[in-house]
Amino acid sequence: xxxxxxxxxxxxxxxxxxxxxxxxxxxxxxxxxxxxxxxxxxxxxxxxxxxxxxxxxxxxxxxxxxxxxxxxxxxxxxxxxxxxxxxxxxxxxxxxxxxxxxxxxxxxxxxxxxxxxxxxxxxxxxxxxxxxxxxxxxxxxxxxxxxxxxxxxxxxxxxxxxxxxxxxxxxxxxxxxxxxxxxxxxxxxxxxxxxxxxxxxxxxxxxxxxxxxxxxxxxxxxxxxxxxxxxxxxxxxxxxxxxxxxxxxxxxxxxxxxxxxxxxxxxxxxxxxxxxxxxxxxxxxxxxxxxxxxxxxxxxxxxxxxxxxxxxxxxxxxxxxxxxxxxxxx
Ligand code: AMP
Numbered sequence: 001x002x003x004x005x006x007x008x009x010x011x012x013x014x015x016x017x018x019x020x021x022x023x024x025x026x027x028x029x030x031x032x033x034x035x036x037x038x039x040x041x042x043x044x045x046x047x048x049x050x051x052x053x054x055x056x057x058x059x060x061x062x063x064x065x066x067x068x069x070x071x072x073x074x075x076x077x078x079x080x081x082x083x084x085x086x087x088x089x090x091x092x093x094x095x096x097x098x099x100x101x102x103x104x105x106x107x108x109x110x111x112x113x114x115x116x117x118x119x120x121x122x123x124x125x126x127x128x129x130x131x132x133x134x135x136x137x138x139x140x141x142x143x144x145x146x147x148x149x150x151x152x153x154x155x156x157x158x159x160x161x162x163x164x165x166x167x168x169x170x171x172x173x174x175x176x177x178x179x180x181x182x183x184x185x186x187x188x189x190x191x192x193x194x195x196x197x198x199x200x201x202x203x204x205x206x207x208x209x210x211x212x213x214x215x216x217x218x219x220x221x222x223x224x225x226x227x228x229x230x231x232x233x234x235x236x237x238x239x240x241x242x243x244x245x246x247x248x249x250x251x252x253x254x255x256x257x258x259x260x261x262x263x264x265x266x267x268x269x270x271x272x273x274x275x276x277x278x279x280x281x282x283x284x285x286x287x288x289x290x291x292x293x294x295x296x297x298x299x300x301x302x303x304x305x306x307x308x309x310x311x312x313x314x315x316x317x318x319x320x321x322x323x324x325x326x327x328x329x330x
Pocket of ligand 1: 037039041106282283284299300301302303306307308309310
């Protein structure tokens, strides 16, 4: 019998019933597909591959797939490539498990709608309950933290690889254990994962070491950002700039937290043009004031202090900036 801290033991108790329900469904299916959201981040990948590897290890005869989008920066270097399956694969009964995705429309692989049974495991506000099991814990810093607790309840061996994937998800969504959503449980779970063999330095290097090229992006941001009257800091990376600097929209967005911890900056964002989609992607962050409801009004959503939005043109960017500034000042 393991001896966990009071905080971890309490969470394990809270998750016991739903974990049993989840594993009952897993046992019943020969095929399991694990999905997540578009533009996957560390928590999406960490949760998908953490759960996926655990299930592959303990159910070697089942057909378990991790599906969705690869990432131009993180895939291969940090996480394996996503599995590939044909549409016919879904002709048999499939259990779909969607992690870290508040609304079904944001799932990257649309075939999640073809599965016979669906489970939602998420920590975003439950704006769209879906699935035969809808398990949402908004108190959790990361879905990877939820998965870690679920695996502890299940009680079988958690390999170093699984622990490392889950650790990367927790590190990602907690901003390296810094965001307000980080709790005693986060540290308790991190301790357990580290004791399972996670190489902290290796994971941190993989996730955060940047290239010299990134300094050019930082220089651009420092030279071109704007700060509104009420403390909204933002930078715009349009398609022309991306091409001129040879920087992808994905990479340009990565530096949004350059404005964190600056006194007087209350909300900050990167606004990157996605020419191929004819839209602008906003990565929005806030020191205190909730921004998810605001993001929801602009084709987005997310967490209270970390959300995303979608804008259609430069006129909308102007209105977005003006309304956000007014909102901060209200
Ligand atoms: P990002 O800025 O892309 O790192 O996303 C921050 C958070 O907002 C994540 O939890 C995303 O899942 C969520 N998010 C980003 N974009 C959208 C969107 N268009 N709709 C709903 N949620 C989003």
